[in-house]
Amino acid sequence: MRKLLVSLLFASLPAAAAVSEQDIQTAEKLRDQALASHQAYDLVKSLVVEVGPRLAGSENNKKAEAWAVAKLKSLGFDKVYTEALTIPTWARGTIHAEISAPYRQHLVLTALGGSVGTDAKGIDAEVVRFADIDALKAADRNAVAGKIVFIDKPMARVQNGFQYGTTVAGRAMGAVEAAKLGAKAVLIRSVGTGLSRFPHTGMMRYQDDVTKIPAAALAVPDANLVAAMLQAGKPVKLHLTMTAEPGPQTTVHNVIAEVTGSEKPDEIVLIAGHLDSWDEGQGAIDDGAGIAIAAAAGKLIKDLPKRPKRTIRVVFFAAEETGLWGGKAYVEQHKGKDLAKHVLAGESDFGADRVYRIDTRFGPEGEALRSALNKVLSPIGVDMGDNQAGGGSEVSLLPYQGVPVVSLRQDGTYYFDYHHTADDTLNKIDPAQLAQNVAAWVATVYLAAQNDSPLRPIPEGNFGE
Secondary structure, X not given: OHHHHHHHXXXXXXXXOOOOHHHHHHHHHHXXXXXOOOHHHHHHHHHHHHOOOOOXXXXXXXXXXXXXXXXXXXXOOOEEEEEEEEEEEXXXXXXXXXXXXXXXXXXXXXXXXXXXOOOOOOEEEEEEEEOOHHHHHOOOHHHHOOOEEEEOOOOOXXXXXXXXXXXXXXXXXHHHHHHHOOOOEEEEEOOOOOOOOOOOOOEOOOOOOXXXXXXXXXXXXXXXXXXXXXXXXXXXXXXXXXXXXXXEEEEEEEEEEEEOOOXXXXXXXXXXXXXXXXXXXXXXXXXXXXXXXXHHHHHHHHOOOOOOXXXXXXXXXXXXXXXXXXXHHHHHHHOOOOHHHEEEEEEOOOOOOOEEEEEEOOOHHHHHHHHHHHHHHHHHOOEXXXXXXXXXXXXXXXXXXXOOEEEEEEOOOOHHHHOOOOOOOHHHOXXXXXXHHHHHHHHHHHHHHHOOOOOOOOOOOOOOO
């Protein structure tokens, strides 16, 4: 029945209009201009040098917002404005851990975002290892109570980075599951693929009805060290002190710039990244690169002799790392206003390596646009992917509101070597690879802004299963 209803609906829709040859040629010119431009690299370099890391709600985050407004105005966008939202804050403080038995060893680790700290004396306890979060959930309380839980799940290196989703649950919920069983603290193997001694931070969660215990991530070599000691069969005892603590609520801002459409200015094509970062690195690949890509693509379109039909909206989302706060606020603030007029959205938030594939989330009317995108993007090594795009971090919230999205898949082979670490620095960005990202995005955004066919797959709901 569902297939019949969907087929009847699509049969009633107008046929997709072909993308004009002139629009394809303009997209190709924009693509080639982007490949020859250093605009995106100059932007991310400016952000890293002039601001640095940008923990959501921090003083540096405020500096980043001011930087963003000034930079977008200097690029000549038609409108530059901010939208406020309120978020919880958190301070990392200091952390120290060492194995006290059977062999004294200093450990390199970092507090997970949102974690509480220890008291001044710290925690002294035996370590108990679990292969993953599921093994912890299945454990007997007697094996865990009074101990420090160690979740030792490694992350595999793959191009699309999808192993992150299968690994990150230990980081997100490890403290809750360990506390349910009476643990004093939880340590995880860093959710990352590198072998360097840089621990990977990231957000964790508590549950109101469960005791809050400290949570931290061990650098991969240090996780290996703890695992090796445990494998030797002797009890491993550890001392941990942390001063991490939650802070007050504060106001942050999504920063937005627009290129006004020439024929349908109320219809919007959105391209985004997130302005905040974790505090230990420079925030270059996560997500300085993404906002630079979005701004550079918008700038190229702004400089065209004739504006595209629809408005291009560049969004620098706030507080992505600590809970997608900027994306959630955007949805709430634009519901009942212009959200229904968003014809396409996408977000760059996966580093700075080359785009190798584009996924869409269009109905049958979008086939002409998919064909045009394939024609323009294949010469720069971008293959046409599936039609199940999520849109990327905050933009992943928009398909639930009926907004069509695209995902420009970046090569993530080495992304999780640096992700959420002190090694997220400017020298991880290849300017040529970054320019290829801009080339892919600017062509995609321009063609969507010119496209005359609706892209929405099914109005209001999916007819059930």
